[in-house]
Amino acid sequence: MTDNGMGVNHRYTARLGGSELVIETGRLAEQAGGAVTVMEGDTMVFATATMSKKPREGIDFFPLSVDYEEKLYAAGRIPGSFFRREGKPSDQAILVGRVVDRPLRPLFPKDLRNEVQVILTAFSHDQEHHVDMLGIIAASTALMISDIPWDGPVGAARVGLIDGELVVNPTISEMENSSLDLRVAGTADAINMVECGATEVDEETMLRALKLAHEAIQDVIAVQKRMREEIGKPKSEYTSFKLDESLQAEVAGKVRDRVRQIITEKTDRDGRNEALDALRDELVAEYEARNKTIEDPEQQVSTKAVAEALDTVLKEEVRRRIVEDGVRPDGRDYRTIRPLAAEVRVIPRVHGSGLFKRGQTQVLTVATLGTPGDAQELDGLSPEDAKRYLHHYNFPPYSTGETSPLRGPKRREIGHGALAEAALRPMIPPEDEFPYTIRLVSEVLSSNGSTSMGSVCASTLSLMDAGVPLIRPVAGIAMGLIKEGDQVAVLTDIQGLEDHLGDMDFKVAGTERGITALQMDIKIKGVTDEIMRQALAQAREARLQILDLILSVIPAPRPELSEYAPRITTVKINPEKIGALIGPGGKTVRAIQERSGAKIDIQEDGTVFVSSVNAAAAQQAVDEIRGLTEDAEIGRIYTGRVTRIEPYGAFVEFLPGKEGMVHISQLADYRVESVESEVALGDEIMVMVTDVDDGGKVRLSRQAVLEGWTAEEARARDSRRGGGGRSGGGDRGGERRGGGDRGGDRGGYRGGGERGGDRGGYRGGDRGGDRGGYRGNRGGNGGDRGGDRS
Numbered sequence: 001m002t003d004n005g006m007g008v009n010h011r012y013t014a015r016l017g018g019s020e021l022v023i024e025t026g027r028l029a030e031q032a033g034g035a036v037t038v039m040e041g042d043t044m045v046f047a048t049a050t051m052s053k054k055p056r057e058g059i060d061f062f063p064l065s066v067d068y069e070e071k072l073y074a075a076g077r078i079p080g081s082f083f084r085r086e087g088k089p090s091d092q093a094i095l096v097g098r099v100v101d102r103p104l105r106p107l108f109p110k111d112l113r114n115e116v117q118v119i120l121t122a123f124s125h126d127q128e129h130h131v132d133m134l135g136i137i138a139a140s141t142a143l144m145i146s147d148i149p150w151d152g153p154v155g156a157a158r159v160g161l162i163d164g165e166l167v168v169n170p171t172i173s174e175m176e177n178s179s180l181d182l183r184v185a186g187t188a189d190a191i192n193m194v195e196c197g198a199t200e201v202d203e204e205t206m207l208r209a210l211k212l213a214h215e216a217i218q219d220v221i222a223v224q225k226r227m228r229e230e231i232g233k234p235k236s237e238y239t240s241f242k243l244d245e246s247l248q249a250e251v252a253g254k255v256r257d258r259v260r261q262i263i264t265e266k267t268d269r270d271g272r273n274e275a276l277d278a279l280r281d282e283l284v285a286e287y288e289a290r291n292k293t294i295e296d297p298e299q300q301v302s303t304k305a306v307a308e309a310l311d312t313v314l315k316e317e318v319r320r321r322i323v324e325d326g327v328r329p330d331g332r333d334y335r336t337i338r339p340l341a342a343e344v345r346v347i348p349r350v351h352g353s354g355l356f357k358r359g360q361t362q363v364l365t366v367a368t369l370g371t372p373g374d375a376q377e378l379d380g381l382s383p384e385d386a387k388r389y390l391h392h393y394n395f396p397p398y399s400t401g402e403t404s405p406l407r408g409p410k411r412r413e414i415g416h417g418a419l420a421e422a423a424l425r426p427m428i429p430p431e432d433e434f435p436y437t438i439r440l441v442s443e444v445l446s447s448n449g450s451t452s453m454g455s456v457c458a459s460t461l462s463l464m465d466a467g468v469p470l471i472r473p474v475a476g477i478a479m480g481l482i483k484e485g486d487q488v489a490v491l492t493d494i495q496g497l498e499d500h501l502g503d504m505d506f507k508v509a510g511t512e513r514g515i516t517a518l519q520m521d522i523k524i525k526g527v528t529d530e531i532m533r534q535a536l537a538q539a540r541e542a543r544l545q546i547l548d549l550i551l552s553v554i555p556a557p558r559p560e561l562s563e564y565a566p567r568i569t570t571v572k573i574n575p576e577k578i579g580a581l582i583g584p585g586g587k588t589v590r591a592i593q594e595r596s597g598a599k600i601d602i603q604e605d606g607t608v609f610v611s612s613v614n615a616a617a618a619q620q621a622v623d624e625i626r627g628l629t630e631d632a633e634i635g636r637i638y639t640g641r642v643t644r645i646e647p648y649g650a651f652v653e654f655l656p657g658k659e660g661m662v663h664i665s666q667l668a669d670y671r672v673e674s675v676e677s678e679v680a681l682g683d684e685i686m687v688m689v690t691d692v693d694d695g696g697k698v699r700l701s702r703q704a705v706l707e708g709w710t711a712e713e714a715r716a717r718d719s720r721r722g723g724g725g726r727s728g729g730g731d732r733g734g735e736r737r738g739g740g741d742r743g744g745d746r747g748g749y750r751g752g753g754e755r756g757g758d759r760g761g762y763r764g765g766d767r768g769g770d771r772g773g774y775r776g777n778r779g780g781n782g783g784d785r786g787g788d789r790s
Contacts, residue, residue, distance in 0.1 A: 015219045038134045040129045042128075060304060062112055063116070065116075100139050104154065111241045118142065133156040133158050133183060137156055140153045155220035156184065157169055157217050183195040190526020193520060259279070284306055322482045334538075352464075353366050358454055365458035368438075422516070435609050449493070509543070515536075570608070580628055598617045640684065641684050649664050663699075668702065669707050687701060
C-alpha cells in the first residue's frame, strides 16, 4: 500500500498457471464504483464498474453493458484511419467484450434494474500476453470491491494443448503451436462460461482441460475475496423489482391448469403461442376490468406484472414437464434431433451455396473465393495483421416473423459469426495448398433454436459445393439444461423456448474425429463435471448424425471450382527481384495487371499469386512476371521468337523481355551461308542457353537443340568455332579482328559475339504470352528452309 499524492494504491498478486498477476487499485478513477488494473508481463488491463443511482423509468429488464476499448497506444501504434483515432469497436474488441460479459451476467441479482456499466481498456499490450482473460479477472475484481450488488467473484484462464500437454495460461507465441484454445471462467464452485476453438480434440481431453482450468483459477478467486474483505465498499441498497408473491400465487391459481393443457396439446410453436397469447389477453383484460373499479392507483395491479406472472407459470410448467415427465415442448425426448434437411447449389453463379434446415431453423450460407489480396487487414492490438478466412452471420427480423430496422450487425451477430468461423477454421486447407481468401456469409432465413450451429452445417455444405478441399466436414449442435434441485435433464438440439426457459446453452461443433469449437453460457451459478460430460457425449451422438446427412448430400468437395471463381496460379521468384516486379511506385505491376486483366499479389518470400477468371489473362501475366524476374538457366531449352537479324547471328527473345544471341555458327547442324537463309523476323525457334556472362548477356544455340548436346558440349563446340574465345564472334569475328578473343570481345558487325548481344540487350518490350512451340525442323538439309519460315 503506497500513497504518492494520487491516492492510496493497494497492490495484490495472484498466480495463474506459471505467471504472476499484479492487481492494483486506489490510484485511478476514484469516482468509479470500482476500478482496478491487472497486469501480466507488460500487458495491463484497466477495468471500471459503475452503477446508476436509480433505475430508468418503466424499465423491465436489467441493463448491463460490458465494453472493451482497444487503444492502439497500448502497442505503441497510431491508428491507420483518416482521422488517426480509434473509431467504432473492431470485431475483436466486441468479442472480448462479449466474453467478459458472459460470466458476469448470471451473478447479478435477478430483481436488479439499475444500470450497470463495466468498461475495460487495454493500457498496454506486450504482444505476448492475452487481454481477454485478464479482462474477465479485472472486471470481476472491480465489481467485487465496488458498491454494486454482485454474487462473484469469478476467475478466468486459457488452456492450450501444446505437444500433447495441457498448458495453463500460455502466451501468444506459445499458442501458435497449440491445437486447443480453451477459455474458461467460473466461480469457486463451478464453471459458468466456456469459449473454445480446437483442432479435433476428443471429448475426454476436453473434459480434462476444463477441469484443469477450473483448478487454475482458484488462487485468482481467493485474492479477489481477500480484496473484498480488506478494501471493498459497502454494497448499495437498490429498489427490488421482484414480482409480488401474492399476485404470482393468484395468477398461478387462475391459469396453471390451462397452461398445462396448452403445452401438452400444442406441440407446434405457432399453435402454442396462439393459445398462450389468447390466455394472456384474457387474463390482462380481467385485471384491467378490476382496476377500473379501484380508485386508488396504488391499489391497482400492473398489467405488465400480470403478464410476467403468467410467463413465470409457463416457465415452471415447461421445466416440470421436462424433468418429471421426460417430455419436451414439441413432444421429443431428451436426445432426439428435429427433422433434418440439406441442399447444395441453391443459388446460380455464386461460387458455392448450402442450405441447412433443422426443425424450424433454416440457414443459407454462400461461399465466395477471392484472391490473397482480398484478405481482411486487421488494425488491432493482436499480432495478427490479416485474415484470409472470414465468416459473417446475419439475423434478419423476418427470420422470427418480426419487423425491425436494419442497422448493420449487432454484437450477437458478430459473436455467432465468430463461433461458426472458429468451428470451421481448423478444417480450412493451409494457404500454401489453397491460396484463396474465403468469405462465408450465413443468412438466417428462419430461427427456432441454435442458428449459429445451423450456420456451421450450412457453411460446410457451401464450402464443399465451392470445391474448397476441406480436410473434413464439420457439423454443430446446441445442448440445453434443465436443473430443478437434484433433477437434471440434458437436452439435445434445443429450440427457442427451451433456450429461453432453460439453464444452459452449450454449443458443440466438430468433425467425426473431435471437437473444433465450444461455447457455453449459463443462467445458473455453474455446472458440474458430470453435466459437462453428459452434454459432450450427447453432442457427439447428434453431430455424427448430422454429418451423415451432409455426406449423403455431397460426399466430397467438388473436384473443380465454380466457373465464376478466380483461378490462382502461383509463381515463385527470387525475393531480390520483388522490387523489379513492383517497379517505382508500383508502376510495373500495375501495368502488367492492366495489360493482362489479371490480379497480382506479391508476398515477402517471393511467392506471387496471379488470379483471374480468364485462363489466358492469367497466363499472360505469368509470362510477363517470369520475363521480368526469371534468370536464364544454362542448359535449359526455350522456345523463342527472332527479333533482330545481323550478319553474324540472330537475336531471339526466349523469355518475355529477355533476349540472347544465336551466332550464325550455332543456327543449324550444318554450315549456314547467311542468317537470312535460315531464319526470318518473327520465326519461333527452339534454343538452348549455353552461357551467361557477368554482365547478364546470354549466348544461345539452336544447333545444341538439333544435335541433342548438353550445355557443356555446346560451349565446347562454340569455343572451337570462335577461334578460342568462349563467347567470341565466331568465324567472322576471328577473321576481321585477327583472333577469336578480340573479335568476341569487340563484337558488332566486325566481331559479332558479345557486342552483338549487347545491342540486342533488353529491348524494353513486355511481350508476354505463350508463343507456342517449335515451328519446324530446319536441320538436316537445306531444302525445307523456305517451308520452315512459312
